Amino acid sequence: MRKANETVTTASTDPTIPPHRPAPANGGARLLAVGSGKGGVGKTFVTANLATALARLGKRVVVVDVDLDAANLHTFLGVPSPRRSLAEFVSEREEDLGKLLVDTPLPNLKLIGATHGNLADAQPSHLRRVRLVRGLRQLDADFVILDLGAGAHASVLDYFLVSDDGILVLQPEPTSVENAYSFLRAAFYRRMRLAMVGHGVRRLVTLAMDQRNERGIRTPLDLLREIEATDSAEAKRFVETMRVFRPKLIVNGARTAEDVKLGFAVRSVCKKYFGIDAEYLGYVNYDEEARRSVSRRRPIVDSNSDADVSIYLQRIARKLIGLPTTGTGATADRVSAPIGRGSLGSALQRTSSSRPGDIGC
């Protein structure tokens, strides 16, 4: 969520990594980054559909495929492989990002695609990334959504960290959960190292990044204790940075009540392990229809906005922009606003025959 008057007292010396910065008060696009740690969990599917949902809510949205190694956001949106793409900016053939915008079938939604330009320089340099982020914020849009590459490379982490909202998509599977944590761990330490001023403490953070370090620092909270023992000002800075590091979580492919709860459980673990407040944005149910929408190369939120999966995605979009999530109906007295039956109930119904044990009553 937008944190309007959040003040951040970090002393980052790296211009790429302003602390999880608040969205510009007026003008300037709000930057969202969608990452996953692991490929194949539906990150691009979620990105394309969230962008579509936001556009349908009247927001001017630009989606940017920064996954230069495996770009396919355009395919999800039904846009032919764009002739002009981010590759041109990366290779410094084009400075104006506005010229790389490509129309999509949706009126409010534009794309900066990423077809391969020169494979030799597929990843932008550090300086180029700084320029890219600066340029993206200046685009004439309400939202700029970055579809990050899989994994936890420095470049991916930087996009995640500089964005106003870093969103992590995970699936209810051990591999995805494991990679989501390694992504968060890498992002966390990278962020912390940049927030620390003193060389000694920075070294300590670097040391802690190695899980088998000789000081026995295993968790971020262990690290905080070590820092507290050496430098209370740095410890304070550490805690403040912790507070503003608020990744957002989306569970994709939920089939059961247990899967839905995974988001809350991961949130709790984030609190107890990292000491950070992650936010559970919502879940998206498993739906064969979603898969078919990818084959049809049209976001399901657009092609079938009443499908369960679309309702979840639209809820997340509304939550992101601070609108009431229609029919949230947390308690019985708030369920009066009727929307289609897009509840987990129907997801459970569909799966109850195949995995009855999971929801047994």
Added chain:
Amino acid sequence: MLGMEQVDHYDLLEIPRNATMADIERAYRLSQQTYGEGSLALYSIFESGEAAAIQERLDEAYKILSDPESRAVYDEDQPLPDAPASLRPWVDARSQEVSPAASPNEVATSSPDDDVEPYDAFEDEGGGDFDGIRLRRARLFRGYEIDEIADVTKVSRTHLRNIEDENFVDLPADVYVRGFVAAYATAIGLDPKIVVPSYMARVQESRSGNQRGRFLGRA
């Protein structure tokens, strides 16, 4: 795990200091699932020994907070969550909101869901009727087994199952069903004033239409 021993019982259960008994129960249930054996959310983060240690602390926290007397004693012994908050990373944002000493920098997010318990943000979306599957879903999300509901409500398991499965023909007369559903709703923390009319409308519709045992698409 280091750091754990400093966390107070409320922060450990991730509940505000003014949490109700229902909040405590729910938080404890969720935490048991989160830190229980085989929990997916622990994968690659906490080793089993660490998870067990957390569980032990959770049990202890629950034991104290679930008993009004021991909770009162505990509360009295606890320092107010005040100034050192800046160095207490464990403090939950929600509990800070009730603290007058919360730093002005602690800006709550703007989501309307934020002041709602996290469960609530998800479990009952959808609106519309309170049908059997929705009741069942609400029950499961709150972590109750049918047996527990039966114990609390004194309604038989069979009736409860029939309510959830919408086996209307196997249910007794409406007047009883009304009472059962009200008790069920109350037991799982829903408002019977909303649930009962909604559910009973389904019962009556079904009985007039003679749709036996329909379970919303279940084969």
